[in-house]
Structures are given as structure tokens and as C-alpha cells.
Amino acid sequence: MTGVTVRVPAKLNLQLAVGPPRADGYHDLVTVFHAVSLFDQVLVEPAGRDGVTVTGEGADRVPADHDNLALRAVAALRATVRDRGAVHVTIAKKIPVAAGLAGGSADAAAALVACNELWEAGLSHQQLATIAGAVGSDVAFALLGGTAVGRGRGEQLTSALAPATQYHWVLAFADGQLSTPAVYAALDRLRGERGDGAGEIARPELDTALMSALRTGNAARVGQRLTNDLQPAAVSLFPALRKTLTAGLELGALGALVAGSGPTCVFLAANPERALELAVSLSGAGVCRSVARVSGPAPGAAVISAG
Numbered sequence: 001m002t003g004v005t006v007r008v009p010a011k012l013n014l015q016l017a018v019g020p021p022r023a024d025g026y027h028d029l030v031t032v033f034h035a036v037s038l039f040d041q042v043l044v045e046p047a048g049r050d051g052v053t054v055t056g057e058g059a060d061r062v063p064a065d066h067d068n069l070a071l072r073a074v075a076a077l078r079a080t081v082r083d084r085g086a087v088h089v090t091i092a093k094k095i096p097v098a099a100g101l102a103g104g105s106a107d108a109a110a111a112l113v114a115c116n117e118l119w120e121a122g123l124s125h126q127q128l129a130t131i132a133g134a135v136g137s138d139v140a141f142a143l144l145g146g147t148a149v150g151r152g153r154g155e156q157l158t159s160a161l162a163p164a165t166q167y168h169w170v171l172a173f174a175d176g177q178l179s180t181p182a183v184y185a186a187l188d189r190l191r192g193e194r195g196d197g198a199g200e201i202a203r204p205e206l207d208t209a210l211m212s213a214l215r216t217g218n219a220a221r222v223g224q225r226l227t228n229d230l231q232p233a234a235v236s237l238f239p240a241l242r243k244t245l246t247a248g249l250e251l252g253a254l255g256a257l258v259a260g261s262g263p264t265c266v267f268l269a270a271n272p273e274r275a276l277e278l279a280v281s282l283s284g285a286g287v288c289r290s291v292a293r294v295s296g297p298a299p300g301a302a303v304i305s306a307g
């Protein structure tokens with residue numbers, strides 16, 4: 001085989017409930033992941049030594065050495081299957097970098113699927129998911145796609161029952177990035193200032209009203225149940241987001257929230273026509289760098305060509 005190309009989606013968190021910091025520095029989560037139709041493409045080819053090239057949206061901000069999450073995923077898979085050759089990974093980015101959409105995790109998931117195919121390693125989805133969980137908190141979900149509940153660091157997944165409903169989202173990309181660890185640290189700080197000791201922070205719980213709204217496919221109810229515990233922290237580090245969120249709601253979005261650790265803002269629309277109107281109005285309002293219309297749930301990392 002001379003090369004394998006994998007397509008992999010961005011994710012939203014329709015609920016992101018964050019517990020107190022754990023001893024290992026991570027936070028226990030309960031989150032509802034939702035994959036959307038904004039895809040990176042990752043090509044893996046045999047090479048003399050491991051390397052990575054990144055093109056597209058924000059490519060200059062992705063590490064092109066062994067810190068690259070996709071190369072770390074390749075190394076993790078090689079440690080399991082042993083004696084496999086070096087590869088070059090070419091990542092074509094559409095998912096913006098450090099935007100709260102798990103683009104780096106998506107590329108790592110894609111690299112796992114592509115190398116499993118290229119090397120004819122024959123690992124099952126479950127085996128790949130175990131490796132994915134060790135590479136990063138969001139990598140296992142990028143393999144799975146759809147809509148799923150994540151627990152632990154986010155890597156323990158249960159697929160949510162998938163009704164036929166497609167949800168229509170508008171993403172408002174910000175002029176700037178946020179670092180995920182910095183946003184978690186800001187949340188801990190804000191909670192500390194409010195006087196919540198770690199022991200008093202509620203254990204994260206799944207929002208059953210959101211899950212039942214998703215099951216019935218009622219977009220208006222889903223819109224009312226979107227929550228993200230990281231949002232106040234993201235807004236405190238990036239105050240312009242407040243204006244973006246307010247603008248989207250005033251323009252008729254069914255719901256609005258910050259994507260993951262931000263700074264992308266996410267808006268739910270009732271149908272594709274409303275999503276188009278909202279995207280045009282948000283662009284015109286000058287409250288973000290650019291907008292994209294996407295739908296979800298989208299499938300997880302999948303081979304689109306191999307030869």
C-alpha cells in the first residue's frame with residue numbers, strides 16, 4: 001500500500017460539566033460530544049522517517065515535529081503493533097487550531113485509523129480507542145463520531161442513541177486562540193474566588209433533559225439545554241466572546257455556547273435556511289473572524305481512499 005487518506009470530523013460539546021481538579025491535573029467530566037461536518041483530511045504514506053506536513057486553516061500554528069499529536073498517535077500505535085515502518089503524515093486542515101473543536105485530537109484519531117490500514121495491523125475499534133484515550137482526552141470520540149456521552153477525562157464513551165435528526169449549526173470563528181490548559185486553570189481560579197473549595201464543587205451529572213431533547217429531535221429544546229462549565233472561564237480570558245454570543249441569540253439562534261475551551265462560538269438554527277440567514281447576519285455584524293455552517297451528527301474518522 002502506498003497511502004491511506006482518512007477524513008475526520010470536528011466536535012462540539014452540547015453539555016460540558018467539569019468537576020474539581022484531580023490529583024493528575026485533569027478534571028473529571030461529563031460531556032455530550034457531537035461530531036459535525038467540518039473535516040480535516042489526513043494522508044499517511046510510508047517514508048524514510050516519521051514526519052508531518054500541515055496545510056490549510058491555521059497550519060503555521062500546528063507543531064510539525066514529534067510534539068504533533070498525529071505523530072504521537074503513530075508512535076503509540078507502533079508501540080502496540082511493533083516493527084512497522086516510518087510514515088509521513090500530511091494533514092489538510094479545515095478545523096481551526098486551538099479553537100475548542102478538538103482539531104488536533106481529530107488528526108491524531110485519523111492517523112490511528114490510517115496507520116492501522118496502511119500497516120494492515122487489524123486492530124479493532126475498541127483497541128484503537130484504548131490507544132486513543134492515552135494520546136488525548138478527545139481522540140477516542142473523533143474515532144467514534146456521532147453523538148456520545150463522555151466521562152472520565154472525556155475518553156470513556158457511550159454512544160447516544162442516534163435519531164435520524166440532523167442539527168444545523170453556525171460556527172463563529174474568533175480572531176485568536178485559547179489554550180485548553182489555560183482555560184481549565186481559569187475555571188479553577190474563578191471557582192476558587194467564588195469560595196468553592198474543591199470538595200464543594202458538584203460532581204458532574206449528565207443533563208437528562210438535553211438527552212431527551214436530543215432523542216426526540218426537538219431542536220428548540222436542545223437549544224435551551226446547551227451548557228458549558230468552561231464558558232465563563234473562556235469569556236474571562238477572551239471577553240469579546242460575550243458580544244458574539246449575544247449577537248447570535250439576538251439574531252434568532254435557538255441556543256448559543258462556547259465550543260469546548262473556546263474561542264469558537266456555536267449557534268443552533270432550526271433548519272438549513274435559518275442557519276444560512278444567521279451565518280450571513282453574524283458575518284455582517286463584525287463579531288467574529290469568519291463563520292461556517294455545519295450539521296451533525298457526523299460520522300467518526302473513516303478511510304476515504306487507500307491504495
Ligand code: C5P
Pocket residue numbers: 025026027028029135136137138152153154180181182184
Ligand atoms: O487530554 P488533552 O491533552 O487533550 O488535554 C489538554 C489539557 O486540557 C490537559 O493538559 C489539561 O490541562 C486539560 N484537561 C483537563 N481535564 C480534562 C481534559 C483536559 O484538565 N478532562
